[in-house]
Amino acid sequence: MFDTRDASGRATELKRELQRLVKSIAEDEDYSPETINGARDVLLALSDIRTRRSSALSPSLKLLGSVSCPEDFLCPLSKELMRDPVIIATGQTYDRVSIHKWMKAGNRTCPMTQQVLSHTILTPNHLVREMISRWCKTQGVELSELVPCTDQDGITESERDKFLSLLRKMSSTISEQKEAAKELRLLTRKMPSFRGLFGESPQAIPQLLNPLCAVSPSSSVHLDLQEDVITTLLNLSIHDNNKKLVAETPSVIPLLMEALTSGTIATRSNAAATLFTLSALDSNKELIGKYGALRPLINLLEEGHPHAMRDVASAIFNLCISHENRARAVREGAVGVLLSKIENRSCVDELLAILAILSSHQKAIEEMAELDVVPCLLSLMRETPCARNKENCIAILHTICCSDRTKLKDLREEEKTHGTISDICRTGTSRAKRKASVILDRLNRAYNFSHTA
Numbered sequence: 001m002f003d004t005r006d007a008s009g010r011a012t013e014l015k016r017e018l019q020r021l022v023k024s025i026a027e028d029e030d031y032s033p034e035t036i037n038g039a040r041d042v043l044l045a046l047s048d049i050r051t052r053r054s055s056a057l058s059p060s061l062k063l064l065g066s067v068s069c070p071e072d073f074l075c076p077l078s079k080e081l082m083r084d085p086v087i088i089a090t091g092q093t094y095d096r097v098s099i100h101k102w103m104k105a106g107n108r109t110c111p112m113t114q115q116v117l118s119h120t121i122l123t124p125n126h127l128v129r130e131m132i133s134r135w136c137k138t139q140g141v142e143l144s145e146l147v148p149c150t151d152q153d154g155i156t157e158s159e160r161d162k163f164l165s166l167l168r169k170m171s172s173t174i175s176e177q178k179e180a181a182k183e184l185r186l187l188t189r190k191m192p193s194f195r196g197l198f199g200e201s202p203q204a205i206p207q208l209l210n211p212l213c214a215v216s217p218s219s220s221v222h223l224d225l226q227e228d229v230i231t232t233l234l235n236l237s238i239h240d241n242n243k244k245l246v247a248e249t250p251s252v253i254p255l256l257m258e259a260l261t262s263g264t265i266a267t268r269s270n271a272a273a274t275l276f277t278l279s280a281l282d283s284n285k286e287l288i289g290k291y292g293a294l295r296p297l298i299n300l301l302e303e304g305h306p307h308a309m310r311d312v313a314s315a316i317f318n319l320c321i322s323h324e325n326r327a328r329a330v331r332e333g334a335v336g337v338l339l340s341k342i343e344n345r346s347c348v349d350e351l352l353a354i355l356a357i358l359s360s361h362q363k364a365i366e367e368m369a370e371l372d373v374v375p376c377l378l379s380l381m382r383e384t385p386c387a388r389n390k391e392n393c394i395a396i397l398h399t400i401c402c403s404d405r406t407k408l409k410d411l412r413e414e415e416k417t418h419g420t421i422s423d424i425c426r427t428g429t430s431r432a433k434r435k436a437s438v439i440l441d442r443l444n445r446a447y448n449f450s451h452t453a
């Protein structure tokens with residue numbers, strides 16, 4: 001008889017051996033043919049175990065195929081009969097194998113309710129298990145032996161212990177803090193399942209941030225330590241289900257704002273990238289805006305460091321999707337900074353997109369008119385081959401013209417000399433064509449200017 005427990009253990013050993021062989025092939029230019037043959041043999045052995053495991057499960061599946069199973073006995077994730085039902089923090093019941101796989105992938109929400117889990121403890125649902133057992137007996141269904149949940153693809157118990165040990169070191173001496181922070185940065189980058197461990201305890205993220213929070217006003221933070229901690233936060237925020245948890249930890253956003261103004265350029269860039277990933281949630285956009293993070297982001301944009309520009313621009317754009325944050329960005333001087341960089345042809349694609357989204361704010365339009373943005377936008381439209389950039393330019397010009405008729409004069413001269421607006425009508429995106437057509441109609445009415453759209 002095929003023993004699923006032995007097979008699971010054997011599969012774990014084979015996967016570790018495969019990782020060793022693949023690493024040897026990837027890192028050693030003089031790897032031997034025996035190494036390749038060894039990797040092939042391991043893959044064949046894993047394939048055999050998988051086939052035999054599927055065969056061992058098939059008798060139960062065949063029996064179930066002819067029996068109508070009660071809906072409450074099916075796992076909401078796998079839609080299969082639960083063999084080991086467990087209860088999670090929200091009170092929902094799932095099969096242990098399915099919910100374990102869900103959590104191991106770094107998910108921190110209940111699949112059914114989308115609520116963030118307060119903990120990741122799995123409690124056996126003895127009542128449902130007993131009901132399933134009785135039903136199986138009455139229907140003549142025999143479930144195959146349970147396959148134990150292992151962290152063979154993710155976190156082992158020793159790795160979990162190591163994780164807790166690293167967090168404890170974040171409250172130790174500065175040398176241990178640096179060592180632990182560097183390792184946490186590496187682990188959260190390489191192992192997606194490792195990021196989920198931070199959600200198992202409400203104190204995990206505060207422990208990670210302890211070295212930055214404990215710095216007194218009279219002392220300065222160690223730059224390499226700050227970079228490792230901020231980069232670890234970035235790694236954590238990549239998982240969608242971590243975004244709310246990370247952003248709502250009280251010290252996170254203030255420390256990210258501080259990192260935007262101090263530290264290495266890598267630290268500042270990664271702080272901006274973290275705000276960008278966190279701002280994927282609408283609730284986080286509002287939270288980040290209320291903390292005042294747009295000001296240091298705009299300052300960093302104004303500095304114009306090439307290694308930080310794109311991360312900063314992405315964060316500002318994402319935040320400005322929120323109407324409240326557009327007003328905040330305008331108040332913080334974003335329009336002038338954006339125009340200055342665009343005129344210097346720096347990160348034009350990203351910054352033009354931000355300017356276009358800010359053009360829905362009346363104060364921003366007034367400021368653009370005062371700064372005489374029209375010639376800059378027209379020259380960009382002539383130069384750029386990018387259809388999206390042309391669309392953003394014409395959209396901004398359309399809004400300006402609707403607000404300030406005096407700007408039509410510049411557009412009239414442009415159209416007479418280069419035919420730029422008419423060209424957009426013929427070759428632009430559908431949105432750009434609509435905006436350009438409106439501008440030409442206004443020019444026609446104002447100057448009796450003929451055109452063909």
